[in-house]
Amino acid sequence: MVADRPRLPPGGASPRARLRWLLIVVGLMALLTAGWPLLNSVVADKQQVAAGASLRVGPSGPDSASVRVGPGWTMRPAESDPRQGYLLRRGAVTVSIGYLTLTGTYRAAGIWSGLQRVFRVSNPGVRLASPAAVISGQGRAGLSASATGPRTVGNVTAFVGPSGTYAIQIVVLAPRNAKPVAAAAALLLIRALRFPAVPR
Amino acid sequence: MSFRSSVRAVRISAALLCVFGAGVVITEFVRLLMVFPQSGAFAVVLELPLVVIGFALLRRLRPTRAPALLWSAAALVWGATAAAGCALLANQGLAGLWAKSEGIKFASNWSASLTAPLNEELLKLCGVVMVALAAPLAVNGPLDGLVFGALTGLGFQAVENVTYGLNAILMSGGTNPDRAVLNSALLRVGTAGLGSHWTMTAVAGAGAGYLILFTRRRRLIREARCAGVTGPKPGHAHAAGPGYGLLLAAKACLVAAVGMHLLFDAPVLAIELKVALNFALVAIFYLLLSSAFLHRARELLAAAVAAGLVDAADAASVLSRRRRRRELRQVHLPADRDKLRERQQDILTELDAEAA
Numbered sequence A: 001m002v003a004d005r006p007r008l009p010p011g012g013a014s015p016r017a018r019l020r021w022l023l024i025v026v027g028l029m030a031l032l033t034a035g036w037p038l039l040n041s042v043v044a045d046k047q048q049v050a051a052g053a054s055l056r057v058g059p060s061g062p063d064s065a066s067v068r069v070g071p072g073w074t075m076r077p078a079e080s081d082p083r084q085g086y087l088l089r090r091g092a093v094t095v096s097i098g099y100l101t102l103t104g105t106y107r108a109a110g111i112w113s114g115l116q117r118v119f120r121v122s123n124p125g126v127r128l129a130s131p132a133a134v135i136s137g138q139g140r141a142g143l144s145a146s147a148t149g150p151r152t153v154g155n156v157t158a159f160v161g162p163s164g165t166y167a168i169q170i171v172v173l174a175p176r177n178a179k180p181v182a183a184a185a186a187l188l189l190i191r192a193l194r195f196p197a198v199p200r
Numbered sequence B: 001m002s003f004r005s006s007v008r009a010v011r012i013s014a015a016l017l018c019v020f021g022a023g024v025v026i027t028e029f030v031r032l033l034m035v036f037p038q039s040g041a042f043a044v045v046l047e048l049p050l051v052v053i054g055f056a057l058l059r060r061l062r063p064t065r066a067p068a069l070l071w072s073a074a075a076l077v078w079g080a081t082a083a084a085g086c087a088l089l090a091n092q093g094l095a096g097l098w099a100k101s102e103g104i105k106f107a108s109n110w111s112a113s114l115t116a117p118l119n120e121e122l123l124k125l126c127g128v129v130m131v132a133l134a135a136p137l138a139v140n141g142p143l144d145g146l147v148f149g150a151l152t153g154l155g156f157q158a159v160e161n162v163t164y165g166l167n168a169i170l171m172s173g174g175t176n177p178d179r180a181v182l183n184s185a186l187l188r189v190g191t192a193g194l195g196s197h198w199t200m201t202a203v204a205g206a207g208a209g210y211l212i213l214f215t216r217r218r219r220l221i222r223e224a225r226c227a228g229v230t231g232p233k234p235g236h237a238h239a240a241g242p243g244y245g246l247l248l249a250a251k252a253c254l255v256a257a258v259g260m261h262l263l264f265d266a267p268v269l270a271i272e273l274k275v276a277l278n279f280a281l282v283a284i285f286y287l288l289l290s291s292a293f294l295h296r297a298r299e300l301l302a303a304a305v306a307a308g309l310v311d312a313a314d315a316a317s318v319l320s321r322r323r324r325r326r327e328l329r330q331v332h333l334p335a336d337r338d339k340l341r342e343r344q345q346d347i348l349t350e351l352d353a354e355a356a
Helices: A015-042 A108-122 A176-192 B003-035 B037-059 B069-102 B104-134 B142-171 B177-191 B197-226 B244-265 B271-306 B312-317 B321-330 B334-355
Strands: A054-057 A065-068 A085-090 A093-101 A132-135 A141-148 A152-160 A166-175
Touching (some): A015 B069, A054 A085, A054 A093, A108 B003, A141 A176, A152 A176, B003 B037, B003 B142, B037 B069, B069 B104, B104 B244, B177 B271, B197 B244, B312 B321, B321 B334
Antiparallel strands (some): A093 A166, A141 A152
16 A cells, blocks of 8 residues: 555546646636627627616615716616616717715715826826816716826716715716817716705 | 646646736736725735635645645635636626626626626636646545635635725725725625635535546546456445446536525625525535545555554554654654654555545
8 A cells, every 4th residue: 555656546537638628627718718708799788878867876775876868878788887887978978977985974075086096097198187166966066177188088077975975976088079079978967967865 | 648748738738827817817907006006915915814824724624634735825826816817807708798688787686696606616616627637646536626626716715805805996986995995805804704715616626526536437447347357446445336426416516616606696695694604515515525535544544454554553643633743753763753754644645545
């Protein structure tokens, strides 16, 4: 029992069998890693949003918000989640509406520096101007700043929810030649934002 | 192709897949790490106790001796790199398909539980198979598979926790990045850690162990037939019967692991209950496998003692870490101690292969 130390256990895989298993493993990994993204890329990531549809964002209950969108918007379902936010498009304008769960209780001014850093992560090379005060259609105060990049322009707006523990961030981006369109879209969305916890 | 070159091919492929996976993870988060370097480092540091303690504890799960350090580390690294990186891409693809085909409300509730179990369990399981192919003596049966699976799951879990911590920075608007990372780590390690990836992959890994037993038994039968032996090959405990039960057990383990993962991610039941369920399942499974292994090992040792192949004194101490250490302490001459240690390890190597 002790004398001969086997390099292979009894019935251990032969070199051919080992290579066959290696091919199975590599093939399976390639299938999952490349297969799903490939299949995903051939299915259109575009869904028409009905004019006047109200998109609710965040958990159900008072700590949420909704945005009523106008005609002509499409949604990218793969990048949208009612709990976390939506990615919308109309023509050359791209809009992301994000729900942010804050780490404490904040006012709009208190979250801006963090938002700027997060914006840099997803939009490298796009510079944010100093924020200015804005008022939502519901009369809630927020902050908004224009965004300028080498090829894109747009606007970032943030409103803290009534509880102070969450915020809604609206990022509008468009090619440089579509600046007025982007500004108009941002204005419409700011007006259309509603917090259920704010009394009518 | 020789044995040596086939093993080398496996090891090189595994290393390349780990590099690829690590590259995917780094590429995915590099911009975030550049903007939030301190919080990124904090997210990594928070996982270190989980990795160090988990690694040490999981290696202790093998009843007689810990698996080889190199291959234990390889399993951990596979989970942290190859499996985690490939899962990022695979999950994005499949989750996108759910959202497009079933709508965003359905995807919001069910996408994670219908995506991650399928992709992640298979990708992590590949790590156990790769270890078995790269180190033929490392994985001999379900118990070894369970330990290597748990280690692979632990590596995956640690990297996933880091990525969740980093995503928490974004989802909190960067307001207090360190706190977002800390909250995420507390939830994922403190609340969910005991019943997360390591438990699921432990079960799937045990399945890989059953599969290895099945393939070895089939090969032994084939070899016996070629040699003109009709009955089970003498001396090999697993040479009796084709072992379709082993194949069934392998499939059941994979299905169970996917099921555990699905339930874990599903928007039903409290997370504490799901964690307890996963932990209880793997604990019971481990106890059953471990006691079966020890029972077979004692039988084999008794047979070896009866045949005069092993000293009765060695047989009495070899299965217990503590008794082995005590025996070694009692030997004063270093050369004799080394001989005894080598003898103990030789016996254990044979037992690992035959009692698995």
